[in-house]
Amino acid sequence: MENRIKVGVSTCLLGENVRYDGGHKLDRYVRDTLGEYMDFVSVCPEVECGMPVPREAMRLVGDSESPRLVTIRTQKDMTKQMLDWATIRVLQLESEDLCGYIFKSNSPSSGMERVKVYNDNGMPQKKGVGLFAKAFMERFPLLPTEEEGRLHDPRLRENFIESIFALKRWREIKKEGFTRGNLVAFHTCHKLQLMSHSITAYRAMGKLVAGNNEMPVNEQYRQYETLLLKALRLKCTVKKHTNVLQHMMGYFKKQLSPDEKRELLDVIFQYHGGMTPLIVPVTLFNHYVRKYHKSYLKKQTYLNPHPTALKLRNHA
DSSP, rough: OSEEEEEEEEGGTOOOSSSTSSSOOHOOOOOOOGTEEEEEEEEEEEHTTTTTTSSEEEEEOOOOSSSSEEETTTBBHHHHHHHHHHHHHHHHHHHGSSSSSSOTTTTTTOOOSSSEEEOSSSEEEEEEHHHHHHHHHHHHHOEEETTTTGSSSSSHHHHHHHHHHHHHHHHHOOOOOHHHHHHHHHHHHTTHHHHHHHHHHHHHHHHHHHHTTOOHHHHHHHHHHHHHHHHSSSOOHHHHHHHHHHHHGGGGGGOHHHHHHHHHHHHHHHHHTSSOHHHHHHHHHHHEEETTTOOOHHTOOGGSSSSSGGGGGGOO
């Protein structure tokens, strides 16, 4: 990739002292590990909309579908100030070419889901969305988004980061020019990766690529991007990965020796049974791809969807 990936992130997760108590919520995985590959566009809704540091703590109250942002002690309603700023800020973020966003969990401004909303009796329900997070996701409904807490789940983390890198590759293809050849090449290289998310989605995208020569190419790209981002939102599972691994074996029918076939089948079986992580069969497949010069598989992003140093498949 020519450029580093740009990702939005809640400022406090980078260690900046912007929280209501003057502190931060540094997440070292986000700042130090992902920061090796990503350029962060940090956003602190409270500070950017004009609130001081430190400041009175706030919470969401009222209807969980359209809650108000209210200070806890003085009961000052900050909803309009936050929403007016958020409307402008999400428009500004369109020019940043973000490939994803990492929100601060449980925040009344930046929580992506299950934020506490208090009713008139002061009882909370975890049904809310932070005011800025909601505005952002409504403006960019298909952009990969996650909360820092959910990134500690190995499968959610792998899926989120895989989606970011896939979107970055798609954006770079678009920069080369809207041609049907580029679209076919992108879809071909991402075949197995898309299959690991959804066979149905992969087939629908294949039909779009192959059967719409009369469609304006710009429209074809627009529809493909929508299908791509929707497909990447569908979580991979052990069963889906196993199907892809078995599918890949078909490319080695004439090359693998009986012992190599048994070894590969054993490794796939062990992964399917939860005895080994995904990195084990993928590493073996990469070995056979190099050994038998499988140029088609060598181009498949499924085998290397993100930097190996991130070790995302060591726990998936």
